[in-house]
Each structure stands twice: as C-alpha cells, then as structure tokens.
Amino acid sequence: MTDIDKTIKNHSIACRKIVEEHIALLESGAKSNAELVDKINAFGKACNEYVSSQVERYRSQKKQVILLGGDHSTSLGNIKSLAKNIAFGILQIDAHLDLRNAYEDLNYSHASVMYNALQEENVTGLVSVGIRDYCQEEVDFIDHQNGRVSLFSDQDNKEAMLKGSTWHSICEQIIAALPQQVYLTID
Numbered sequence: 001m002t003d004i005d006k007t008i009k010n011h012s013i014a015c016r017k018i019v020e021e022h023i024a025l026l027e028s029g030a031k032s033n034a035e036l037v038d039k040i041n042a043f044g045k046a047c048n049e050y051v052s053s054q055v056e057r058y059r060s061q062k063k064q065v066i067l068l069g070g071d072h073s074t075s076l077g078n079i080k081s082l083a084k085n086i087a088f089g090i091l092q093i094d095a096h097l098d099l100r101n102a103y104e105d106l107n108y109s110h111a112s113v114m115y116n117a118l119q120e121e122n123v124t125g126l127v128s129v130g131i132r133d134y135c136q137e138e139v140d141f142i143d144h145q146n147g148r149v150s151l152f153s154d155q156d157n158k159e160a161m162l163k164g165s166t167w168h169s170i171c172e173q174i175i176a177a178l179p180q181q182v183y184l185t186i187d
Contacts, residue, residue: 044108051077088181
C-alpha cells in the first residue's frame with residue numbers, strides 16, 4: 001500500500017469545504033456558483049492526473065495496481081492510465097449507471113465516472129451489471145453508443161430468472177459481452 005500523498009490529502013480537505021458550500025447553494029435553490037464549480041472540477045482533474053501518474057509509475061516497475069476505497073470514481077485515473085497503452089472493456093458492478101456527463105455541474109463526480117471512462121479511445125465498451133437506478137440522460141447516452149454499453153439491470157436479471165433463466169446463463173451473457181481484456185470496478 002502506498003502512503004497517502006499529503007498534498008492531495010490537504011487539497012481534498014480544502015475541496016470538501018468548497019463542495020459543501022456548492023451543495024448548500026444548490027439545496028437553498030440558488031444557482032450554481034461557477035467559481036466554486038471550476039475549483040471543484042479542477043481538483044477532480046488534478047486527482048485523476050495524480051492517480052494516473054502513480055499507476056504509470058508502478059506499472060513501469062512491472063507492478064499490478066489495485067485501487068481500494070471510496071466509490072469507483074477514484075479509479076478514473078487508473079482507467080485513463082491503462083487506456084494509454086491497451087484496449088479493454090469495463091465490467092461495472094453497481095447499483096447506478098454513473099453515465100451522467102456531469103452531476104450538479106461536477107465533471108468528476110461518482111455519477112460521471114463511467115461517462116468519463118468511455119471518453120477514452122481504448123475503452124472499447126462497458127458492461128454494467130446489477131443496475132437498479134438511472135436517469136433519462138443516461139438512457140439517452142446508452143442509445144447513442146451503438147452497442148458500446150451493455151446493460152444487465154437488476155430488474156432485467158430478476159425478470160429473466162422468473163422466466164426460467166439461470167444466474168449461470170445470465171453470467172454467460174455478461175461474459176460474452178466483454179472483450180478479452182477487462183477492467184473490473186465494483187461500487
């Protein structure tokens with residue numbers, strides 16, 4: 001395990017206060033403050049760049065990298081790093097699609113991580129399993145992906161099993177939708 005970078009930790013503590021201010025504004029019914037949003041988005045970008053650089057450093061040492069903690073938006077930097085060198089699909093096990101362009105004007109939130117991952121050229125597709133909650137924006141995004149996103153929602157899986165499919169046969173369909181190289185993320 002690597003130690004927590006003190007600069008990132010201090011920025012995170014400072015950014016949390018800005019995020020709380022942003023959320024309080026939205027909850028009060030006020031318009032989003034562009035200056036706050038820009039600061040939060042800049043921090044999200046910097047965190048992803050930091051994670052990406054660390055992944056590249058460890059991979060150059062022939063080490064395998066696994067990210068643990070938080071939600072899987074922490075893995076975007078890892079995905080970006082891997083996508084520089086190899087093509088792969090993502091297997092996402094989650095309750096939410098996380099395919100929003102931005103959530104509450106924030107580009108790097110937990111609700112946007114798969115959207116951001118799919119912006120990487122070498123991310124060939126996304127297979128989402130167990131999804132139970134999504135919005136119209138995400139459905140519209142999937143509809144414009146030309147089959148690049150496969151959805152195995154909780155509801156669809158339950159309905160298939162009620163009609164006689166086994167979990168094993170559903171898993172075979174999930175695996176068939178994946179390419180040879182797969183990035184696994186669990187939230």
